[in-house]
Amino acid sequence: MEKFSAYRVFIKLIFFPPLVLIQFFLGPRDWNSTILNPRLPALPVKCIPSSPRYHWHPQAPIPLLSNVIEHLLTFVIGRTILCIIGLFRIPVLPATRKRTRLSNSPEKWNPRAGDIIVSNWVSWIELVWLAVRFNPLFVLPVPEATPAPSLPSTPISHSPGRRTGTGSANIQQPTNTPSLRIPIRAFRKVSLLQMIRFTGHVPSPDSDSSRLHSLEDIRKSASKPIVVFPECTTSNGRGLLRFADVFRQNVPVNAFRVFVMCVRYDPPTTLAPTLAHSIPSNIMNPLPHLFSLTTSLSPLAISIRLLAPSESPSSPFFIASEVVTGAPQQDQLTECCASLIAHIGKIKQTGMGWEDKVKLLQLHRAKMRS
Numbered sequence: 001m002e003k004f005s006a007y008r009v010f011i012k013l014i015f016f017p018p019l020v021l022i023q024f025f026l027g028p029r030d031w032n033s034t035i036l037n038p039r040l041p042a043l044p045v046k047c048i049p050s051s052p053r054y055h056w057h058p059q060a061p062i063p064l065l066s067n068v069i070e071h072l073l074t075f076v077i078g079r080t081i082l083c084i085i086g087l088f089r090i091p092v093l094p095a096t097r098k099r100t101r102l103s104n105s106p107e108k109w110n111p112r113a114g115d116i117i118v119s120n121w122v123s124w125i126e127l128v129w130l131a132v133r134f135n136p137l138f139v140l141p142v143p144e145a146t147p148a149p150s151l152p153s154t155p156i157s158h159s160p161g162r163r164t165g166t167g168s169a170n171i172q173q174p175t176n177t178p179s180l181r182i183p184i185r186a187f188r189k190v191s192l193l194q195m196i197r198f199t200g201h202v203p204s205p206d207s208d209s210s211r212l213h214s215l216e217d218i219r220k221s222a223s224k225p226i227v228v229f230p231e232c233t234t235s236n237g238r239g240l241l242r243f244a245d246v247f248r249q250n251v252p253v254n255a256f257r258v259f260v261m262c263v264r265y266d267p268p269t270t271l272a273p274t275l276a277h278s279i280p281s282n283i284m285n286p287l288p289h290l291f292s293l294t295t296s297l298s299p300l301a302i303s304i305r306l307l308a309p310s311e312s313p314s315s316p317f318f319i320a321s322e323v324v325t326g327a328p329q330q331d332q333l334t335e336c337c338a339s340l341i342a343h344i345g346k347i348k349q350t351g352m353g354w355e356d357k358v359k360l361l362q363l364h365r366a367k368m369r370s
Helices: 002-014 016-035 066-084 123-135 190-196 215-221 287-294 330-343 354-369
Strands: 091-096 117-118 138-144 184-190 226-228 258-265 300-305
Touching: 016 258, 066 123, 066 184, 066 287, 091 117, 117 330, 123 300, 138 215, 215 226, 258 330, 300 330, 300 354
Parallel strands: 091 300, 117 226, 117 258, 138 226
Antiparallel strands: 138 184, 258 300
């Protein structure tokens, strides 16, 4: 069999793209369990070089080409999905804070490894677009285990109506104050498919500390740009949810570059369903939403606005007082990103966070059961 030894390395390289494809769909956590599953064919496992001079890890068969192959597969699969739902072309518009700069040539977006992309979160469609465009690393926030305490209702200071003795003068008015913030404990790296399945859900505590890392640790070890959604869940696209304190950094940022973007969807009509996916599907989320988009009788519209890098919080000329008014907050970077996204997207900040969406989902599930 020595006469075939010259082709041994070439044969091994051919079978690595399927391994990268499995990792693309399952993510790093499910990769080891997939390789060790005895019911799977042993052919891909045998393709791993066994010679001592090869020090390749199964999770990264070809370190120099794994990102390229993964990006190519992501591009093909992602573009196919977007074309299936009718999004053949997604307009990308450059955005600036100052109108005097609109006439200049748009600046290029070139996020590299360790850079952070900050965006609002409305649907799973922008996840596919981000994966096709930048092939980034997605992270999910993990909150602390302590739930947010509920605020009691406050009575109305005045007495509407007449005092008839029926108790109408003691009306209790529910408070409109947003829920208290729940601190974000850490982050968890997930694959694109896991991120899509999480669309619409709210963060939940995770007891497995082995896969929890700080955002700074993930950023330092990342070989791709990182996408962070400070809203921690999806909204209906008509307002911006309150950002969680995910960065805890001052501005301007010097350690890495920050890229700010905003996603806008047209409101639903009689013939066109909504592209927003704020409520998760009960079965195989979000496949029912995908099927509803494929049956749309009118073309779907989406626009993505990219803030110029020279006006991002990582620019050395960035001034926080021009973006955020009031006293400086604990996390200046988060506050600046929220204001910038609301400005370039022309959407209003609601002040309600993902903690308030927990109550909304509970009410929705109770209504569906009744």
